[in-house]
Amino acid sequence: MTPPLYEVRDLVCSYQGKKVLGIERLDIAADGPTAFVGHNGSGKSTLFRALAFLLKPESGSLTFLGRPTEGHEELLRRDVTMLLQDPYLLRRSVFENVAYGLRARGERRGIEDRVAEVLEMVGLSADFAGREWYQLSGGESRRVTLASRLVLRTKALLLDEPTANVDEENGFLIAEAVKNAWLRWGVVPLVASHDLPWLDEVTDRRVHMKRGRIVEAEVETDFLL
Ligand SMILES: Nc1ncnc2c1ncn2[C@@H]1O[C@H](COP(=O)(O)OP(=O)(O)OP(=O)(O)O)[C@@H](O)[C@H]1O
Numbered sequence: 001m002t003p004p005l006y007e008v009r010d011l012v013c014s015y016q017g018k019k020v021l022g023i024e025r026l027d028i029a030a031d032g033p034t035a036f037v038g039h040n041g042s043g044k045s046t047l048f049r050a051l052a053f054l055l056k057p058e059s060g061s062l063t064f065l066g067r068p069t070e071g072h073e074e075l076l077r078r079d080v081t082m083l084l085q086d087p088y089l090l091r092r093s094v095f096e097n098v099a100y101g102l103r104a105r106g107e108r109r110g111i112e113d114r115v116a117e118v119l120e121m122v123g124l125s126a127d128f129a130g131r132e133w134y135q136l137s138g139g140e141s142r143r144v145t146l147a148s149r150l151v152l153r154t155k156a157l158l159l160d161e162p163t164a165n166v167d168e169e170n171g172f173l174i175a176e177a178v179k180n181a182w183l184r185w186g187v188v189p190l191v192a193s194h195d196l197p198w199l200d201e202v203t204d205r206r207v208h209m210k211r212g213r214i215v216e217a218e219v220e221t222d223f224l225l
């Protein structure tokens with residue numbers, strides 16, 4: 001049996017001494033996408049930063065595919081990538097934006113084909129590769145930032161609000177790309193979003209968060225409390 005993607009144990013994260021995340025126990029499965037939902041400030045982005053090894057937890061432990069992560073964060077950043085809640089493009093062409101991460105990882109061969117493949121995956125035709133960063137609509141820019149993460153074919157892909165401020169058509173294309181990353185390559189998507197109908201398209205597996213904690217779906221709705 002394959003181990004979980006992550007096992008989170010007694011994880012505490014704080015900013016300037018203020019605790020914002022306290023998760024006793026959470027296993028995140030490796031056999032498909034998982035959605036993370038919760039109100040503004042419930043800790044989704046903070047958890048994602050810890051899972052992407054961008055934020056050092058104050059205490060607690062994480063395993064990744066069954067292995068302890070402490071002390072191996074640098075190497076593990078090759079297996080995990082995160083699309084930030086406010087992604088931005090480099091002031092370069094679409095091609096250079098998507099190729100950037102591959103080059104940074106020392107890849108030299110097949111870059112053009114791999115860029116073309118992920119542009120196609122996010123529903124952008126090949127001629128977008130030659131566009132400059134300022135020659136795109138908001139939805140297209142968002143899909144280019146997604147392509148720049150997809151191209152890395154990491155084991156885990158963390159997407160923080162990937163459809164904020166995009167219309168339905170772009171949201172559909174983003175959902176298709178996320179599902180295909182899993183179906184074609186086995187990249188495990190973790191997605192934080194407030195867009196529940198959109199999440200339904202991607203996965204029915206949900207982790208509910210409230211005030212920095214994991215809560216059961218049944219107690220998440222305020223009117224039941
Ligand atoms: N860099 C930071 N410095 C200080 N406090 C922060 C920082 N980032 C987040 N916080 C605080 O941590 C808490 C959790 O925030 P976080 O961004 O993780 O929530 P979220 O669930 O992603 O919210 P949203 O749905 O609005 O994106 C909030 O109280 C927030 O104010």
Ligand SMILES: [Mg+2]
Nearest residue numbers: 044045085160
């Ligand atoms: Mg957030």
